[in-house]
Amino acid sequence: VQLVESGGGLVQTGGSLRLSCIVSGFDFDDYVVGWFRQAPGKDREGVSCISDGTTYYLHTVKGRFTASSDTANNTVSLQMTNLEPDDTAVYKCSAISLILVVFAENTCHVWNKNMAFWGKGTLVTVSS
Numbered sequence: 001v002q003l004v005e006s007g008g009g010l011v012q013t014g015g016s017l018r019l020s021c022i023v024s025g026f027d028f029d030d031y032v033v034g035w036f037r038q039a040p041g042k043d044r045e046g047v048s049c050i051s052d053g054t055t056y057y058l059h060t061v062k063g064r065f066t067a068s069s070d071t072a073n074n075t076v077s078l079q080m081t082n083l084e085p086d087d088t089a090v091y092k093c094s095a096i097s098l099i100l101v102v103f104a105e106n107t108c109h110v111w112n113k114n115m116a117f118w119g120k121g122t123l124v125t126v127s128s
Contacts, residue, residue, distance in 0.1 A: 001025035001117040003093050008122030011083055015126070019078040021093035021119060028069060032096050032103050033076045034111060035067060037089035037124075046108025047091070048078065051098070056105045060086075083126045092121040 007019040023033065034049040048057045048067040055067045066079045076093060096116040101107055 001095065003095060003117060003119035005091065005093055005119045005122040008091060008124045010125045010127065012127050013084060015083050016079070016081045017083065017124060019080065019091055019093075019122060019124070021076045021078075023074050023076065023093075023095060026095065026097075026117075028071045028074075030098055032098060032101060032107055033069065034094050034096075034108050034116075035076075035078045035091060036094055036108075036111070037087075037091045039086075039089040042089075044113075046111055049103070049108040049111075050076065051103045051107075054103070056108060058108070080124070083124075085126050085128045088124060088126045090121040090123050092119050094118045 002024045004022045011017055032049055032051040035047040036044050037047055038044040047061055048055055050067045050069055064082045069076045094116045100115050
């Protein structure tokens with residue numbers, strides 16, 4: 001299993017970025033894919049988790065971020081709009097087998113990092 005993120009960068013407050021995660025080695029139908037972020041000095045937090053067309057979001061990004069999956073191109077994307085300085089972080093995509101989790105609204109918050117596959121991440125910086 002391999003996950004490779006792209007699309008990070010520097011953007012001003014109110015701007016937009018689109019992150020992409022190209023995945024290989026597994027079937028989308030069998031996994032939950034999540035976007036996670038970690039800012040310096042802060043704990044990792046789950047931004048969105050998607051499976052079989054259903055997505056759950058961190059409450060602070062609802063209405064601003066949209067996750068989507070393109071099974072034909074093995075890609076999971078995160079469209080981020082109206083970005084704020086607090087969105088500054090390294091963003092990583094991760095995948096965990098549906099054998100190991102029951103997909104629900106709290107899946108992102110109880111993510112077992114040791115049982116999941118991870119990409120290396122992409123840095124998003126939002127300037128004020």
